[in-house]
């Protein structure tokens with residue numbers, strides 16, 4: 001039920017701090033250890049490469065998850081769009097583990113891959129919000145997202161839950177492999193939950209940005225580097241699917257390889273700047289597009305902010321910045337759709353779960 005909320009999407013955006021806290025509770029033992037199925041741990045430890053298979057927003061969560069697993073657990077990861085993998089399967093490693101990420105657990109494109117890799121005899125883990133779903137039943141192992149039902153077609157709390165669970169999985173694997181770690185996922189996720197509360201309290205500021213910058217525009221670009229680039233991809237998907245503004249997420253460094261030709265006087269460009277090591281270069285990209293007339297809005301992390309930035313995101317651990325920076329992106333999309341009188345929860349031409357290939 002929506003309760004007092006005008007839309008499920010807004011309710012689900014606001015639920016994200018609670019989802020983070022529920023995930024902490026569900027994946028922690030009483031003596032503060034990580035609580036994961038021993039079979040999952042074993043499968044992660046035994047594989048030589050992970051293939052993440054997903055679609056849409058879940059694919060974007062997979063791109064962030066790859067970073068966790070590679071950086072923390074030292075296992076190479078490939079992330080594939082399910083519908084592409086089916087028809088163009090890459091050369092597989094000797095002991096692959098397939099990880100399916102799916103809110104609904106019913107996405108036909110992902111299921112087609114699962115059926116195929118089961119025929120080949122490879123193990124599969126499904127990370128889903130619906131434990132009894134097809135992808136969960138047909139895989140060897142399941143991790144639950146504990147996000148609660150997600151009704152709005154635009155996925156919000158499932159994305160942040162997926163990233164949180166992937167971080168926990170990566171750390172658990174690192175511990176199983178006895179790797180040195182200086183990262184307590186539960187402590188950091190608790191900080192994220194608080195940051196999300198601060199962010200969801202700033203709806204008016206985001207609505208104002210939308211009114212000033214996205215009112216009548218036909219297109220918008222999102223630019224970021226490294227982890228921020230993945231959030232740009234998610235932010236642009238969110239904006240296009242519910243507000244019908246043509247939106248694209250780009251890696252900052254790619255602009256001069258073509259995209260910058262699209263920048264005209266007044267083109268909105270949203271930049272995400274949460275990573276210290278690329279802060280200077282993304283700032284350079286912002287200047288390049290501003291010099292060509294773009295209407296730039298920088299969303300930066302506390303500590304990296306500059307006076308002219310449009311919005312400052314509270315500080316969270318560098319690995320977990322997508323969990324914070326995506327919240328204002330979700331709200332941007334929400335208010336842009338609202339201001340255009342679009343059907344926020346049920347955008348045209350889209351279904352909540354895509355059960356046909």
Ligand code: M6R
Pocket residue numbers: 055056057058101102103104105106107110153154155156237238241352353354
């Ligand atoms: O249920 P799934 O996570 O497998 O769904 C995958 C995509 O269809 C889904 O994320 C879609 O892109 C959303 N509408 C995005 O908001």
